[in-house]
Amino acid sequence: MAFLVLPLAGLLIRAPWSTLPQRLAEPQVIEALRLSLVTASVATVVCLVLGVPLAWLLARTDFPGRRLLRALVTVPLVLPPVVGGVALLLVFGRRGLVGQWLESAFGFSLPFTTAGVVVAEAFVAMPFLVIAVEGALRAADPRYEEAAATLGASRFTVFRRVTLPLVAPGVLAGAVLCWARALGEFGATITFAGNFPGRTQTMPLAVYLALETEPEAAIVLSLVLLAVSVVILAGLRDRWVGAAA
């Protein structure tokens, strides 16, 4: 416990409390914070849309290559995020496999855009969601779904009315983990989306660059990120996860 809490205490002790209010009011800080919250939330929605069906496939169906697919899902977990960023560049970059085509067809390129930040964050954070949801699906009793099916419910109705409510706590826990991971994302973001204030400079990137010249500003930024995430996570837990569990 001390191991987890002491670094936090270190931040609090070294924080420049006297200049804190004026540092917080700097537009760059607010901009980076806003960008971080928006991109992490959008990335979580993307992960939910793509990840829940994927988790369902992994937990409820059996097809050749399922084990391999599950192993592949966890790749972003073991991949150093910077490598993930390079991989994304090679695929979605201007000269990448998909990016090349995107650029010539739509004149649109992902790197150095806010959408690029969302892609990088979603790539790194999705395994957390998929693993949590898959675990919840495996723990849920499939007989409820079978009962609903025998009563004439279509497959989609069963999923929507029976399966989802059953695994809701798991989905929420996964979404929270996913959001937290996206919020703290650094390596893939700076590699794939670059660093530009207001467009791709999220809080972790701002912290890193502030550390180059002004360690005190970096401490303030870290505290802000920490405080905001603790407040949001604690709030969510009490309202939903706690109630549902």
Add this chain to the structure above:
Amino acid sequence: MLKRLSLIAAVASVFALGACGSSPADSGAARASAAPATSASAPAESELTVFAAASLTGTFTELGKQFEAAHPGSKVTFNFGSSATLAQQITQGAPADVFAAASPATMKTVADAGLAGAQTVFVRNKLEIAVPPDNPGKVENLKDLTDPKVKVALCAEQVPCGAAAIKALDAAGLKVTPVTLEQDVKATLTKVQLGEVDAALVYQTDVIASAGKVTGIPFPEADRAINDYPIAPLAKAPSPALAQQFVELVLSQQGRDVLTKAGFEAP
């Protein structure tokens, strides 16, 4: 449990505060004793740790090999990165013997903390425009970078190559809106090599080092934003004798040959 935790935190904080409070005095003492310690501890030293700017990666790796060959049994370890990051690591107590920075400002961070020995400017470096070999943005001079259709990567202003880029652009009276501000010069160069940007401002040495993968375009305003690279043995060096010898190698004719071959200019 909670009580005990707060006690631990309190003790830890006392230690932390005590450590920062006493560091300037310590470093003064270490600096004073560095000279006599040099000869006494020389035989025991075998490991040398050099913190050097990212733009020195190629040349210093080569000089490290030459140093190891000339000092049998010694082992040189490098930590390459943005000078600003390295300066922070040194002031936070990283066990380094030598610091070679890409700007006097970052060396000053270390010197202000009382941690730098005698400083010498050993090379100078100039900016160049780097473009992919096929030059998709049709960039020919600095002014072309102001075209909004041209995607430009610069170093962040916190790191030396970014500070130099701003100085050069100011000297030319131009305003460039980059798509990204990278954390060090190698990251900036990588964006050009991958073809993700049409142009970037990097050092001419980086252009030479990545021969063939990017094309360099010199520009006259670069002369007004020349970076001096200072080197210094560090006051708290674990291997002060080796540190001194490495600095001497960098400043020697042999060292200068390696550096100028890579595109650095003599100070």
